[in-house]
Amino acid sequence: MTDQGRTGSYSSYGGSYGGSPYDTNINNNNQPSRQTVKFITAATIGVTLLFLSGLILVGTVIGLIIATPLLVIFSPILVPAAIVLSLIAGGFMFSGGCGVAAIAALSWIYNYVSGNRPAGTDTLDYAKGLITDKARDVKERAKDYGNYAQGRAQDATTGAY
Incomplete structure (x- = not known):
């Protein structure tokens, strides 16, 4: 806000800024x-x-x-x-x-x-799949090892006679 009053040409219809040149600006000096x-x-x-x-x-x-x-x-x-x-x-x-x-x-x-x-179901399903795969691998390895051990046992028994 400025402390200067409005200036402008005064017309017969109340002035160019809506007031007469004789109006004082009350808000500038009286109120904090x-x-x-x-x-x-x-x-x-x-x-x-x-x-x-x-x-x-x-x-x-x-x-x-x-x-x-x-x-x-x-x-x-x-x-x-x-x-x-x-x-x-x-x-x-x-x-x-x-x-x-x-x-x-x-x-x-x-x-x-x-x-x-x-929440977390997808992680659980993934872990379940990993465990199932590992269990299948262990089962196959155990089966292979069993066949291998059985073959070695037959070889050992046939070779002993």
């Missing part, structure tokens, strides 16, 4: 700009939050000063209790995680068996 209002608002909020954070810091320090002797006196009870509570909470979290994993696995198996295509 939006940036000033934004700055004052942000500064007010910032100072208020800074003051509140200082109060919270002072309250925390005072609470710590008051609670330190109690923590020292009761530490033989509180430390083992905290250890036991953390172990119990960890056990519950682990148990819950295993339960969620079991439910997810059973859901995946149900979807796979019922004919739906859950």
Whole structure:
């Protein structure tokens, strides 16, 4: 925005810019700009939050000063209790995680068996094909080795007589 008034030729129909040359621009000098209002608002909020954070810091320090002797006196009870509570909470979290994993696995198996295509099915089918091929190869090799061993055994028995 500019601080200069509009200039132009005045016509008999109200002026070239919609007003008479005698109108004053009220917005330029009497009202603060939006940036000033934004700055004052942000500064007010910032100072208020800074003051509140200082109060919270002072309250925390005072609470710590008051609670330190109690923590020292009761530490033989509180430390083992905290250890036991953390172990119990960890056990519950682990148990819950295993339960969620079991439910997810059973859901995946149900979807796979019922004919739906859950995520990872293509990888499972590929792995199943690889295992089937390897099993077939092992079966053929075992059969070949059995025939070879049987032939060697016959050669050994016929050659011994």
